[in-house]
Amino acid sequence: MAPVAQLDRVPGYEPGGREFESLRARQFYGLNMDKKFLDFEQPIAELQAKIEELRFVGDDKTLNINDEIKRLEKKCTLLTKKVFSNLTPWQVTQLARHPQRPYISDYIEHIFTDFHELHGDRHYSDSPEIIAGLAKLDEHSVVILGNQKGKSTAEKIKRNFGMAKPESYRKALRVMKLAEKFNLPIITFIDTAGAYAGIGAEERNQSEAIARNLFEMIALETPIICFVSGEGASGGALAIGVGDRMLMLEYSIFSVITPEGCASILWKDVAKAKDASSVMGLTASRIKELGFIDEIIPEPMGGAHRNIPQNMRTVKERLLSFIVELKDYSIAELLEDRTEKILQYGLK
Amino acid sequence: MSWFGKLIPQKIRTESSKKSDMPEGLWSNCSNCKAVQYKAELERNLFVCSKCGFHSRIGARNRLEIILDHGSSFEIINDLVNKDPLKFKDSKRYKDRVVAAQKKTNEQDALIVLKGKINKMSVVVAAFEFGFMGGSMGASVGEMFVRGVRAAIKRSCPFIVFTASGGARMQEGVISLFQMAKTSAILKKLNNNKLPYISVLTDPTLGGVSASLAMLGDIIIAEPDALIGFAGPRVIEQTVRHKLPDGFQKSEFLLEKGHIDMVIDRRELKDSLHSILMHLMSNKQQNV
Secondary structure, three states: OOOHHHHOOOOOOOOOOHHHHHHHHHHHHHHOHHHOOOHHHHHHHHHHHHHHHHHHHHOOOOOOOHHHHHHHHHHHHHHHHHHHHOOOHHHHHHHHOOOOOOOHHHHHHHHOEEEEEOOOOOOOOOOOOEEEEEEEEOOEEEEEEEEOOOOOHHHHHHOHHHOOOHHHHHHHHHHHHHHHHOOOOEEEEEEEOOOOOOHHHHHOOHHHHHHHHHHHHOOOOOOEEEEEEEEEEOHHHHOOOOOOEEEEEOOOEEEOOOHHHHHHHHHOOHHHHHHHHHHOOOEHHHHHHOOOOOEEEOOOOOOHHHOHHHHHHHHHHHHHHHHHHHHOOOHHHHHHHHHHHHHOOOOO | OOHHHHHOOHHHOOOHHHHHHOOOOOEEEOOOOOOEEEHHHHHHOOOEOOOOOOEOOOOHHHHHHHHOOOOOOEEOOOOOOOOOOOOOEOOOEHHHHHHHHHHHHOOOOOEEEEEEEEOOEEEEEEEEOOOOHHHOEOHHHHHHHHHHHHHHHHHOOOEEEEEEEOOEOHHHHHHHHHHHHHHHHHHHHHHHOOOOEEEEEEEEEEHHHHOOHHHHOOEEEEOOOOEEEOOOHHHHHHHHOOOOOOOOOEHHHHHHHOOOOEEOOHHHHHHHHHHHHHHHOOOOOOOO
């Protein structure tokens, strides 16, 4: 962290002024990569910067400012609660896409054990856009798979920003068939802006790959839990999203297309994405109201990325409870319920 | 009416509306080769250009009329009310768009489903009306598709769909997305009953419709030169940032890449469908 004293020499510096605060905040989160703030979180960021700064000054024994720090921390908690109690769909979209939002790789690290990654569709490629493998959730062996957007630039490129290609879906289906054969429950992690739109993807029949997964997942003879952890957009998300239980993380989104895509088609202007998001009904709460998901998993205050351990504990606990619950059903019951539920979609 | 018109006594006035009763023109230009054709002749030719073979888009009713034996069909009536739970609004309200589309096409929504016969063989046929909001699939289309397949299962007969759609209907948000799963689910039931499902892809078939019911046919047929794909060409061009090769995502391209079984001329489609279904149904008893 840069010494506060240096800021005194920054042109335009005004003690306590807004310029100072935002500058300080920017410096603060610029230096602390684990706490990236979104635009609507600026007041929180500024308050946090102030607290950090006081802590720094607090080392100076001549001042006792612990009370002030406590007061500000309380204020910060209240402010965060206030901001997060009334998020717009666009703000939720930003959180769902937060660069520090946990990905399937984080869930693998934190809540599963004995993970063995399984590669490839057996026809064309490794398909790293979707991670798949065998894992243990406590004592339960399961098959997990899901979109991985990638963290570093190199990983993002390798994973095609989490946009799956036909071979990615075929790999997913291959691994799901494996789960079916050995009676392993499946957990899918959905986090994608959509299926990849490219020449090669079309040449290898993106449409068929998605359609095939929908068609097969409906009748897959093993329990399937679908968990939207971030962004679930278009048929590209649904292609690993047909199952017995559908869960969404509190600030995740699920939609027919990204708000940008919707805006560019209906408004003929990508810049209208915010407007589009407000009418698309893409938040977990709205989708729960519409009856398409079974449960919303609450996130730590400020979003999953603000408190990864807490988020992992909650998600693990909920996934476990659904794994246990689904074990009570016969396969015939599961398939009947799964199909009938899907056939009711849109009738309410 | 002009001030002059008003002066003319009513009995000898010529009502201006009568002008529109005049035929619009007996001739039309092929939009592909520009050849001039006699309209009645073009209609007899099922809107296929007799010079270059270009297949013009046709409406769902026309399509069904061409395929089904005359007087054999019963419509599965669409009595669904569009509920618009999202209260969706872009530059116009979705509700208003639906009303406008209903007025324009005289249809309830974008999928028309008929029970009927093809050369005396019982079938259920569904056809997308592209004129109704780009043939997009929302809750109504999804449910009508399910009803059509259910009717086919009940009659133990084949189910045929003619697709012409831009994809899922964005104004219905996630509801339209889930219609992809819904139509696939009912096709699984048809599949379990071992009844044939033939999808005939016509210009254009894209997005959520392509990535669900269109690509699940036991036999997949396309009309010549139809645009078929997951992402539209403009979207792909924006992604890859260069021009797409000629014929990309056209029927013949899909045939070459192994995505579809055959490309069939509209004028031969009915007999081909009948012949294929005779093979697939040769060991089945139909409940007519």
